[in-house]
């Protein structure tokens with residue numbers, strides 16, 4: 315389950331909603347710096363999003379399959 319955990323371990327920026335990885339101090343999109351208060355909010359959001367981690371993985375898998383299909387089509 316390590317793979318699934320690493321994918322779902324992400325947080326939505328409180329300012330813009332961009333996905334940020336756990337441990338970062340500022341948003342990579344809007345450069346909003348996270349306060350401990352923000353982190354608490356993001357933690358709650360993360361707990362809600364955690365359940366959707368599996369569907370996330372399915373979407374990533376579909377993306378990979380589509381990408382491989384595209385590469386095969388181009389290199390034909």
Ligand SMILES: [Zn+2]
Pocket residue numbers: 327328329330331332341342343344345346
């Ligand atoms: Zn942001």
